[in-house]
Amino acid sequence: MRSRSDDGTNLAHTAEATTTRPTTPVGDVPREAGRSDAWGSMAFEDRMATVDFRVAEKAHIEVDSEVCRSCTTRSCVGACPAALFVPTADGGILFNYEECFECGTCYMICNNEGAITWSYPEGGHGVVYKKS
């Protein structure tokens, strides 16, 4: 599968790295009436769009979905600040690597040895902060 990103670079996705976005709402969905202030109701995609990600060709995250099937906590799904992990119906985990903050929360929080293999993306790629 080959697709083109905005800056025209070619992204070759590995079979495990899918670009599926979580379908469940993960953004700041206001929970109560009167909470839907301009900043509170921001869509998660808009939040992520404020960050510059220079996507590398090769994924720097690997998930062994076999291990995930036996996982009951799935902490990575909720805790990843970029919401890169999505549970699948068959008990596995789908993941993205493109919009990764490279924080390391996922592998730190994962309680199943070997489920998440995480390294830094290729030099010059990945997240680039401007105002942080």
Add this chain to the structure above:
Amino acid sequence: MTERFDAVVVGAGPAGSAAALVLAQGGASVCLLERGPFPGSKNMYGGVIYGRILDGLIPQWWDEAPVQRWVTRRCTTMLTAGQALTIDYRTSAWGSPPYNGATAFRPDFDAWLAGKAEAAGAVLVCSTTATGLLRNEAGAIVGVRTDRPDGDIEARTVIACDGVNSFLAKEAGLYHHAEADHFTLGVKEVLALPRRDIEERFGLRGLEGADFEIVGCTGDVPGGGFIYTNLDSIAVGLVLSLPGLAASKRRPEDILAEMKTHPAIAPLVEGAELKEYSAHLIPEGGYDMMPELGQDNLLIAGDAAAMCLAAGIWLEGVNFAIGSGAAAGEAVVEALTRGGVVAQPLEGYRRRLENSFVLADHKKLRRAPGLVLSDRVQSRYPQLACNLAERMFTVDNPSPKKGMVALGRQEIKRSGVRLRDLARDAWTGLRTFG
């Protein structure tokens, strides 16, 4: 294979650039590696840069450092659902040289500091990720491997300043405690706000800046919040304990959005437009979870050595990174002048850290992380303090005013805090911070 360097420094953050600067000033040949496209591009923080440590490295640094504002107002705020109690300290002394703390964008500040190292003679190589330690047949560390073709760099000493995830320190086996409970997740929004609004909302003038540290804003996840002012933006963020976050099943940005709706916070942040969202891990375990400082020809500094100080009222990191990086640089220069290969820089490095604030502060505050993230400090004490303040300042005529002692006793009872715990925490606090 490239020329052999006296030292290769991995990571051009504050620790790495300080190390490279000291090494270059000391006449050593040094290669400074950075995996981002420019120094600082991978870095975010919750905070303030305390620049006193720079005085010795870059005289009059405040004239040239890319600073946003000088912190002259330091607030510690305790929040409950509808209450807030703030200790608000301000001084004009921090608003003039030599200053105390500064807010800055790390991509600016780190790039500036790395530029200083480069100007002193360090070879800065960006967009290059160190993938591992280079070892000779005998197993001794002789440099690092990188992800570039023909990418091995040979050096007498490796200084790993590769951040909180330090794969080099882990590869060398220096970490004995790298569990999730020693780390917190920091998430931050930089929100654009006109300069005049910032000055009005935070009561500032010119380049004065404010720094809010907030406890009680993270729901059932242990952690804290912060607000800092930049020139025409504010940084609002949270620090969340990893196990707490996992257990809560809540999203970090949701907790942050909730803090922003608190009646004490909303007027400060409302209407501001998100410019950049960011996230990073913070090593908050303190002294007791620190890794070994190095082995043979490898030294680790900054976040890689877990040198972030997260002790409640003191939240510092960049200064510890610069302090440890500079100490590592000095130790290597010393080892080189003493005859290079024979002398090991590790002893000198440890000695320098122990004699400076870097390890002294951490040692003194070793109990702080546990205390700060405890349930009582996180929610019960803020609740107790806010309730007490509310009772003190509520005028319920015609009932006569109650004495402070009586109020205190009633509120402690109502809060469910046991006196024994209160006394013990007070004692721990006194021993730690006193």
Add this chain to the structure above:
Amino acid sequence: MTAGGARLGAARLGVAMKWVDLRPEIDSLTGAVHTDARFSGASGADQAALELALQLGGTWGADVVVVSVGPAGSETMLREALAAGATQALRVDGDTAMASQDVARALAETFKGLGVDLVLCGDWSLDRGSGSVPAFLAGAMGFAQALGLVSIAPDGRSPCGLSAQRRLDGGRRERLRIQAPAILSVESGAARLRRAALTRVIEARKATVEVRPAPTPVGAPHLAPTRVGPYRPRARTLPPPSLTLSPRERVLALTGALVERTPPQTLVLEAPEAAERILDQLRTWGYLT
């Protein structure tokens, strides 16, 4: 393709690159563009052109010369090109707002002086985006042009022949056979720039980038606004209908359907009478008193 023929491909390959901010900040109120040197570099298309030139240069044993018309900051980009494998880098002093024809003229002079007979470049720059420099360059040098290519490879039949593909409307592709001298512009997807070897990166830090003075502009810029249209205010945001209404009522409220109003009429009148009618109508609506 290796030695054997009388002359293999181009003796010298040229690459034209532009240093641009890849992620400029645009003030949403004023439209002012803020650029940042740290975020500047070669666009994906220019990088693809360099990569293809390096591949062809490798096949033909030809030198690759990279030229950029731009400010001093462009030298970082040129050093990166040297690190990736270019043999020579030149900067013509200029600013990023120079007219395309002047840029093309400066490039043409430089490439001619170097004896380059095949030039590769990106299809269009990220900041101007008119894609006219390659065409002007072909005109100035008197070379053939093949623009917007998605792939380039030696054709394997003639020693210096190339076969290339470009996109046409409706998903069709056109296959071209190209013979130097020629100007080729490529899309960003055509190739991904190789990663430079570490040794070369360190060497390139000190490599010399020859600087040529800026050319004198030929005259007026070739793209200049001749007329500015009238000011059109932004669409007004209307408050949404109350949530207590039924979906049907909300749709009606939003569209204005079934609401009683005077139907529009078309009148053909003499000028004074028409003016009277307009004034009357404005008084009725309350704009005039």
